[in-house]
Amino acid sequence: MEDVNNVLDIAKDDNLYGEVITLADSTADGTFLIHHFLSFFLGNNRPVCFVSLSQSFGHHKSVCQKLGVSLTQKIESSHLNFFDGLKVFGNRFLDTQPENVDISNTTSLQGFYKAIKTNYEDLQDKNKAPPVVIVDSLNVLLNIGYQVKEISAFVQYLCHLISGPGCDARGTLITFLSIGENGLDEETSLLWRSVVHMSNMDVLVSGLESGYCKDVHGKIEVKRRNLLKKNSQKTMQFKVNDKSVNFFASGMSRAVLG
Amino acid sequence: MATTSFQKKARVKINQIPGTKPSLFNNQLLISSGVPSLDNIIGGGLAVGTVCLIEEDVYGSYSRLLLKYFSAEAAMTGHSLLLASADQDPQLIVKELPGPILDDPGDVTKGNTPEQSENMKIAWRYQHLPASQAGHSSSKFGHYYDLTKVMEPQLISSVNPALVGIEELERECKECKDLNPKYKYLLKRIEEEIDRGHFSTTEQTDKRSILRIAVHSLGSPLWDECGGLASNQEDLDYSLPRFLLALRVLMRSAFAVCMITIPTHLFQIPGYVGRLRKMCDTVLHMDSFAGSDKEKNPAFKEYHGLFNIVQLPRLNSLLCHMPDTLDFAFKLRRKKFTIEKLHLPPELSETANRNQEDPVPHLQPSTAICSTTKPNKLDF
Numbered sequence: 001m002e003d004v005n006n007v008l009d010i011a012k013d014d015n016l017y018g019e020v021i022t023l024a025d026s027t028a029d030g031t032f033l034i035h036h037f038l039s040f041f042l043g044n045n046r047p048v049c050f051v052s053l054s055q056s057f058g059h060h061k062s063v064c065q066k067l068g069v070s071l072t073q074k075i076e077s078s079h080l081n082f083f084d085g086l087k088v089f090g091n092r093f094l095d096t097q098p099e100n101v102d103i104s105n106t107t108s109l110q111g112f113y114k115a116i117k118t119n120y121e122d123l124q125d126k127n128k129a130p131p132v133v134i135v136d137s138l139n140v141l142l143n144i145g146y147q148v149k150e151i152s153a154f155v156q157y158l159c160h161l162i163s164g165p166g167c168d169a170r171g172t173l174i175t176f177l178s179i180g181e182n183g184l185d186e187e188t189s190l191l192w193r194s195v196v197h198m199s200n201m202d203v204l205v206s207g208l209e210s211g212y213c214k215d216v217h218g219k220i221e222v223k224r225r226n227l228l229k230k231n232s233q234k235t236m237q238f239k240v241n242d243k244s245v246n247f248f249a250s251g252m253s254r255a256v257l258g
Numbered sequence: 259m260a261t262t263s264f265q266k267k268a269r270v271k272i273n274q275i276p277g278t279k280p281s282l283f284n285n286q287l288l289i290s291s292g293v294p295s296l297d298n299i300i301g302g303g304l305a306v307g308t309v310c311l312i313e314e315d316v317y318g319s320y321s322r323l324l325l326k327y328f329s330a331e332a333a334m335t336g337h338s339l340l341l342a343s344a345d346q347d348p349q350l351i352v353k354e355l356p357g358p359i360l361d362d363p364g365d366v367t368k369g370n371t372p373e374q375s376e377n378m379k380i381a382w383r384y385q386h387l388p389a390s391q392a393g394h395s396s397s398k399f400g401h402y403y404d405l406t407k408v409m410e411p412q413l414i415s416s417v418n419p420a421l422v423g424i425e426e427l428e429r430e431c432k433e434c435k436d437l438n439p440k441y442k443y444l445l446k447r448i449e450e451e452i453d454r455g456h457f458s459t460t461e462q463t464d465k466r467s468i469l470r471i472a473v474h475s476l477g478s479p480l481w482d483e484c485g486g487l488a489s490n491q492e493d494l495d496y497s498l499p500r501f502l503l504a505l506r507v508l509m510r511s512a513f514a515v516c517m518i519t520i521p522t523h524l525f526q527i528p529g530y531v532g533r534l535r536k537m538c539d540t541v542l543h544m545d546s547f548a549g550s551d552k553e554k555n556p557a558f559k560e561y562h563g564l565f566n567i568v569q570l571p572r573l574n575s576l577l578c579h580m581p582d583t584l585d586f587a588f589k590l591r592r593k594k595f596t597i598e599k600l601h602l603p604p605e606l607s608e609t610a611n612r613n614q615e616d617p618v619p620h621l622q623p624s625t626a627i628c629s630t631t632k633p634n635k636l637d638f
Contacts, residue, residue, distance in 0.1 A: 032576050054536075056510040062574035090507030093437050093500045094445055143533045144503055145496035178536055185529025212584045240577045 001067065004036045007236055007247050008203065008222055013044065017130065018170035020159055020199040024192055026179045028218030030205030032240055034136050035060070037174050039067040042074050046172075047123040047131040051116060053085035053140040066243050078126045081119045085112075089144060109146060109154040117161055120171070130171040133158055137176040138195070139188055148187055152194040159198055175199075182206070200225055208237075215239060215255035220247070275466045275513075277335025278306065279399050284575045289337070289468055289515055290400040292327030295597045297400055299586060300540060300570060301579030304515050306468060308539035308571055309505055313522040313531075315546035315563060318475060320588065321519040322351070323595060324544075325472045327403060328517050330355040332470045333413050334401045340451050342422035342444055343474035344481050349421060351474065352414055357407030404593050420451055424480060438497035440481050444473070445504050448516075457512045469514035476501075477520045486530045494527065502537035539571035544588070557602050561587040565597050 005012065023033045038060070041048050052060060060082075061071045074080035116133065123131040135158070141151050155175060162171035177192050179185070196202045202223045208216060222234045236247045248254075281288050281302050288303030291310070297303045304310050314321040325341075332339040333355065341348045422444065431439035448471055452458055457469045477483045477498055488495040498520075509516055518538075522531045535541045546563035547553040565586040572578040587600040 029572055031572065035576065059574055063576060087507055090504045093504035094449060143499040143537060180529055180532035185532055188529065214580050214582055242575060242577055
């Protein structure tokens with residue numbers, strides 16, 4: 001989506017090699033950013049290793065179809081590797097014989113990391129461009145019992161995974177986290193802050209302070225931790241539509257200006 | 259990839275599943291919650307394949323009523339029902355389901371026959387169609403119920419509800435280290451019901467139906483839940499979020515809808531309730547006035563409690579249903595339970611005591627938000 005790229009200061013053909021981006025949402029729903037990045041990278045023919053922990057494949061497929069990308073086609077052409085984390089972690093608590101016991105071990109995320117690493121290296125072998133890892137979302141791991149230390153170590157491992165030898169061989173890492181109302185959930189805030197510390201760009205989507213509004217769905221804050229750029233922080237308001245997102249400066253919504 | 263229960267209109271013959279309709283704005287398959295006024299505010303109904311969480315009011319009576327409506331709707335549409343409750347005997351709940359208000363289709367056809375005999379002059383294309391739709395109640399979406407009547411036992415037993423009560427939970431639950439044994443047993447039962455009724459999206463059956471799962475007061479002390487704390491009173495007990503994750507996996511691959519009520523006022527750990535909300539799809543909050551000082555507040559004299567939409571699911575699209583407001587109120591009359599937009603009575607008496615603080619903290623005066631009206635020419 002063009003508008004999202006503009007807000008994040010990403011050009012259409014930007015590679016974002018070696019970048020670590022943290023997406024977070026507090027009182028509004030920020031998951032449109034994940035679908036934006038999915039369609040953006042797949043559209044630019046970057047291979048993507050998508051780890052989905054909170055929604056099923058069908059949901060992502062439908063949304064990306066609206067944005068013009070066919071996920072099934074990308075899987076067939078080895079541009080996309082979809083890791084259905086929801087099923088893997090959820091099936092552990094059902095009576096069915098768990099197949100991936102290593103991956104969903106409750107105390108350690110090592111097995112999970114190894115599985116993602118295998119998928120990443122697999123994509124790297126099959127494609128020229130370095131892969132992108134998108135994780136949606138980290139707070140599912142926190143909710144089911146993994147400690148903050150474990151999860152931030154896991155993200156650290158992923159950061160190391162994407163940093164290859166040369167400048168052009170570095171992948172990209174994008175993680176999504178739902179913080180909830182700011183400051184209320186201590187552990188989640190702690191996790192968010194430690195993940196942001198490891199990232200280059202930090203995006204936070206939150207609801208308006210005045211409450212719910214049908215025409216302005218929330219505000220988005222983008223912070224770049226690269227101190228060489230002049231404008232390191234940006235805040236805008238947005239409204240989500242069926243196939244796109246409209247951004248505008250605070251108070252400049254068409255509904256407000258009349 | 260296994261297909262999920264989110265099917266586009268073209269692929270699943272939706273008109274063949276009684277009691278469902280596609281959503282108006284994103285082709286999602288919806289079922290009625292049993293309360294038509296609730297269906298209207300959440301975007302048409304509950305989406306198939308999702309989990310609806312109702313945060314209970316303090317005494318639990320109104321959330322139990324919503325569950326009864328949900329279960330009664332199963333009997334009316336021929337959907338299957340699984341009802342689980344540890345606090346109350348599910349047999350008792352099922353005996354108290356409200357009776358439906360049935361329109362008498364006989365009057366309608368009698369009224370139409372004189373017109374039928376003449377040739378239609380304008381709409382002659384429709385002459386060959388039958389006069390009135392066969393008023394079969396199972397094809398209608400959303401029914402009205404009369405709380406003074408009780409549903410007939412034959413109607414309830416026709417859907418053969420599966421009931422899970424406290425004795426069964428205590429008897430059958432097995433020791434488990436990942437999860438509270440009672441939750442694990444409930445998951446097992448739900449999975450069994452899905453298999454038995456062929457509700458999984460991977461199975462092909464001729465007669466598709468929907469499984470309604472109603473869980474009453476999950477997370478209450480009778481489920482061995484300690485407000486989210488483990489037995490040592492210090493660590494968190496992750497059973498409930500794990501249960502909800504596994505439940506989501508089950509729901510996403512079945513033609514089923516789950517409605518659970520949780521007494522969230524018992525969970526005092528900050529942020530814990532927020533986590534539970536994120537693990538569910540639709541989240542609604544009920545706050546009754548019974549026993550609080552709001553009961554005497556003249557602003558609320560018509561209503562029995564506040565009803566808030568906390569979260570609506572975003573399924574298969576970038577956008578979720580955005581209602582005009584999230585704050586509603588409900589009222590329980592002798593025969594009917596309705597949910598309406600909260601509006602203050604026309605005139606608050608001047609002698610009534612008013613609290614210092616705003617009695618309705620979430621209510622925003624409509625002029626402050628995104629007003630699109632042009633300035634009135636009469637203002638000066």
